[in-house]
Amino acid sequence: MTKTTAGLSATSSAEVLIELLPSLNEDILKEFIHRCIDEICGRKGPASEKFCSSSSWTSSQFLEATSSLKTFIVECAVNSHDQRQIAENLPLPESQINCLMNCLAVRGDELKHCLLSKLKNGTSEVLTDHDWKVKWVMGSSSLSSLQETLLELDLTTTKGDPSALAKNVSTQHGRIRIELTRDNVNTLINVLEKAQESL
Amino acid sequence: MDEVDRIIIRSLKEIGCDIEEEIESLKQFSPELVVEAASKCIEAIQPGSRIPTSLPPSMSLRFRIGATIAQTCTDMGYTGEVGYQTFLYSNEADLRRVLMFLIERLPKDGQADKIVQEPSSRAARLRNEISATITKQLSSPWVPSFCRTDGIRWHDDGSFTKEGGRCNPYVSEPLQTGNTSHGCTPQEWREYCVQYLPLVSDQVSAANRLVPSLITLNSRGILAPRQQLAAPKAEELRKTRSDLLKSEFDKLVSSAAQQKLHSRSKLSSRFALNERLQFSSEKSPEKKKPPAAESVVEEAASESAEERQKRQEEEEELAVEKLKSENDDLRERLEQLQLDIKTMSAKLPKVLDERDLAERALKEAEAQQTVRRKVLDLLPNADTNIEKLHAMIEATTKKLVSLASQWEEHRAPLLLKYREARKLNSSKASESARQVEALRITRDKVSELTEELRNKEELYKHLQAEYAKVSKDISRSAYTRRIMEIIGNISKQKDEIEKILKDTKELHKEINTLAGRLDRSFTVADEVIFRDAKRDEVSRRAYKLLATLHSDCSELVKMVEETGANVRESRDLEDQIETERAKSVGGNLERISADLHQMKQETASLAAQLKTKSGDV
Numbered sequence: 001m002t003k004t005t006a007g008l009s010a011t012s013s014a015e016v017l018i019e020l021l022p023s024l025n026e027d028i029l030k031e032f033i034h035r036c037i038d039e040i041c042g043r044k045g046p047a048s049e050k051f052c053s054s055s056s057w058t059s060s061q062f063l064e065a066t067s068s069l070k071t072f073i074v075e076c077a078v079n080s081h082d083q084r085q086i087a088e089n090l091p092l093p094e095s096q097i098n099c100l101m102n103c104l105a106v107r108g109d110e111l112k113h114c115l116l117s118k119l120k121n122g123t124s125e126v127l128t129d130h131d132w133k134v135k136w137v138m139g140s141s142s143l144s145s146l147q148e149t150l151l152e153l154d155l156t157t158t159k160g161d162p163s164a165l166a167k168n169v170s171t172q173h174g175r176i177r178i179e180l181t182r183d184n185v186n187t188l189i190n191v192l193e194k195a196q197e198s199l
Numbered sequence: 200m201d202e203v204d205r206i207i208i209r210s211l212k213e214i215g216c217d218i219e220e221e222i223e224s225l226k227q228f229s230p231e232l233v234v235e236a237a238s239k240c241i242e243a244i245q246p247g248s249r250i251p252t253s254l255p256p257s258m259s260l261r262f263r264i265g266a267t268i269a270q271t272c273t274d275m276g277y278t279g280e281v282g283y284q285t286f287l288y289s290n291e292a293d294l295r296r297v298l299m300f301l302i303e304r305l306p307k308d309g310q311a312d313k314i315v316q317e318p319s320s321r322a323a324r325l326r327n328e329i330s331a332t333i334t335k336q337l338s339s340p341w342v343p344s345f346c347r348t349d350g351i352r353w354h355d356d357g358s359f360t361k362e363g364g365r366c367n368p369y370v371s372e373p374l375q376t377g378n379t380s381h382g383c384t385p386q387e388w389r390e391y392c393v394q395y396l397p398l399v400s401d402q403v404s405a406a407n408r409l410v411p412s413l414i415t416l417n418s419r420g421i422l423a424p425r426q427q428l429a430a431p432k433a434e435e436l437r438k439t440r441s442d443l444l445k446s447e448f449d450k451l452v453s454s455a456a457q458q459k460l461h462s463r464s465k466l467s468s469r470f471a472l473n474e475r476l477q478f479s480s481e482k483s484p485e486k487k488k489p490p491a492a493e494s495v496v497e498e499a500a501s502e503s504a505e506e507r508q509k510r511q512e513e514e515e516e517l518a519v520e521k522l523k524s525e526n527d528d529l530r531e532r533l534e535q536l537q538l539d540i541k542t543m544s545a546k547l548p549k550v551l552d553e554r555d556l557a558e559r560a561l562k563e564a565e566a567q568q569t570v571r572r573k574v575l576d577l578l579p580n581a582d583t584n585i586e587k588l589h590a591m592i593e594a595t596t597k598k599l600v601s602l603a604s605q606w607e608e609h610r611a612p613l614l615l616k617y618r619e620a621r622k623l624n625s626s627k628a629s630e631s632a633r634q635v636e637a638l639r640i641t642r643d644k645v646s647e648l649t650e651e652l653r654n655k656e657e658l659y660k661h662l663q664a665e666y667a668k669v670s671k672d673i674s675r676s677a678y679t680r681r682i683m684e685i686i687g688n689i690s691k692q693k694d695e696i697e698k699i700l701k702d703t704k705e706l707h708k709e710i711n712t713l714a715g716r717l718d719r720s721f722t723v724a725d726e727v728i729f730r731d732a733k734r735d736e737v738s739r740r741a742y743k744l745l746a747t748l749h750s751d752c753s754e755l756v757k758m759v760e761e762t763g764a765n766v767r768e769s770r771d772l773e774d775q776i777e778t779e780r781a782k783s784v785g786g787n788l789e790r791i792s793a794d795l796h797q798m799k800q801e802t803a804s805l806a807a808q809l810k811t812k813s814g815d816v
Contacts, residue, residue: 027394030394030395031395034391034395034396038375038397038402041373041375042373043372043373043374043375043402043403043404044397044401044402044403044404045404102387105387106387106388107391110375114373128370128371129369129370129371129411129415130369131369131411136326136329138329138330147326154368154369156368156369156370173370175368
């Protein structure tokens with residue numbers, strides 16, 4: 001399934017790229033490719049102002065170029081294309097192909113790592129970050145002086161989507177907020193330790 | 200006065216003065232004790248007044264402390280005469296008056312307790328701080344949210360509290376710091392790090408994610424060496440999940456390990472590596488241009504090192520190429536084999552189904568075959584065999600009947616027995632149920648009683664504590680009784696005074712009537728004798744004598760009255776003398792002049808010191 005859609009979009013994205021990429025010089029192109037890889041890896045992507053000003057792109061062209069390049073890069077990384085295969089898929093001047101190859105070689109491992117972790121997480125939610133606060137309960141509606149501690153635990157989860165490898169992960173965050181008493185915290189820690197041991 | 204002194208001493212002990220047991224009246228107070236008592240009273244009335252409780256040896260300081268206390272007393276509204284000598288050279292009566300004034304102004308018990316109970320533990324202090332902050336927030340007026348940037352509200356005293364406001368969630372993003380990934384030649388990697396790797400602050404998609412991302416990166420760096428032990432196990436797990444994943448992962452791990460071997464980094468923690476790489480990327484351009492002043496030997500050494508490094512790199516590249524080609528071969532084989540496995544595994548369930556069907560058919564056929572064989576064996580002499588079968592059937596039925604009768608025989612008594620046992624059991628069960636019920640009731644009662652006992656014990660403890668608290672105040676009731684007695688005495692004295700006044704009034708009245716009668720009788724006698732005196736010589740003399748007698752007597756009375764007035768005046772004067780003597784003004788004056796002298800001396804010595812110092816300088 002994924003392969004066929006990737007293939008389909010690859011052909012259309014290749015056309016877009018053939019049309020748009022030659023207007024960039026080598027340095028700008030490299031930077032653009034790196035920023036696209038950054039976005040795939042869950043970081044800040046390319047800024048439209050910078051690349052629009054340094055080339056003749058309109059903002060819609062920029063968006064098209066970004067999404068197509070990302071799709072293409074993912075396809076290259078998934079199928080481990082070499083230079084010949086890339087050149088077949090994307091008939092561009094040799095210097096630009098070299099740029100692309102260079103970037104892919106530099107960032108290849110990072111890219112693979114990111115894509116693998118996205119695949120590995122699958123469709124289930126995975127805990128990525130946690131934050132905590134200690135709260136002190138002074139009183140309640142029935143007790144004027146209730147001296148109790150509570151732990152507020154914020155869990156941030158991420159849901160991977162294997163069918164959309166090129167999308168940025170940071171857009172799909174789930175948040176779970178729980179309040180725990182001292183006993184609850186102990187239970188949670190014990191369960192987590194047991195889970196770690198059994199791994 | 201003893202009573203008053205005792206009350207004063209007790210109150211002073213309550214606010215924390217160190218008064219010894221032997222001291223029972225104000226007469227025995229030393230100046231130090233007087234100053235301590237007065238300053239502690241003032242401290243309790245006005246917390247934070249900070250008057251020292253001990254007397255220094257220097258006269259001027261002593262004077263200053265005494266004067267401060269006196270000034271504070273007058274500020275508080277003391278109307279009597281008070282000066283520094285009141286405290287330093289204590290006069291019993293004055294001192295009593297001042298101390299009574301101060302003790303009357305002491306805060307009441309409850310407030311005093313609050314001052315004494317200072318929390319000591321850290322948690323208690325934190326709790327106090329929290330409640331103080333909350334009280335502050337509750338007492339301050341409401342402020343619209345646009346006046347509080349980020350929920351921070353400034354108070355008048357310069358402190359601030361956070362009230363509401365937005366709170367950013369903790370979301371981190373993976374950061375690239377230039378040391379985590381190496382899948383290329385070092386030159387390419389360096390070029391990427393120097394030219395294209397953005398600053399960490401530019402890598403995050405939103406500014407509020409920078410700090411969480413950095414924290415996550417650093418904690419990962421700290422945790423990484425610890426988790427390396429667990430890593431192989433995790434790999435085994437992943438092996439089973441998918442062959443593709445495994446190959447990819449192994450490649451990653453091996454390349455990372457290679458890189459580690461090549462770089463021969465001595466630093467194990469990633470955090471440290473981060474720093475090193477960051478700095479080295481900045482420094483690298485400088486390194487390329489070695490200073491010209493370096494010695495030839497060093498240059499030669501560095502050249503040879505560079506050559507060695509080049510050779511090494513070439514070797515590495517060769518090895519990498521070789522490994523890559525091997526890797527490609529293996530991958531092709533792997534794909535081929537995977538394809539085979541897929542086709543085979545697709546066929547497998549079909550084959551299994553077919554086998555199951557065949558086995559079932561086989562079993563059915565075998566059963567049919569055994570029946571048929573038996574029938575075929577019996578076929579040759581059918582009649583005799585049929586008869587035999589009939590006989591067998593009859594024998595079996597007979598046997599069955601006999602067995603049934605036997606069964607009945609055994610069954611009847613057993614059934615009876617069973618019923619009896621059941622009856623017994625049920626009666627026992629009911630009995631035990633009754634006992635259980637009784638037990639339960641008793642247990643309830645016991646628990647109730649224990650509860651009650653506990654309550655009573657608590658009450659007892661509480662009451663005992665209260666009693667311990669109250670026992671202090673026994674002296675207070677004694678004092679009130681004493682005061683009541685004194686009031687009774689005073690009323691009795693008042694009655695007596697009134698009685699005496701009445702007597703005096705009566706006496707006055709009597710005197711008046713007597714004087715009137717005397718006047719009247721005198722005028723009568725005067726008239727009678729005067730009438731006779733015109734005619735009789737004796738009467739004339741008698742009249743003269745009467746006149747002199749009258750004037751003498753009135754003179755006498757006047758004298759007596761004057762004496763009384765004088766005596767009263769002298770008594771008043773004596774009293775005045777007594778009070779003046781009690782004040783001992785002369786002694787005080789002497790002392791004060793002595794103090795003045797001493798202070799002058801001290802000032803002179805200080806001035807001399809100053810002079811010598813300035814001379815030295």
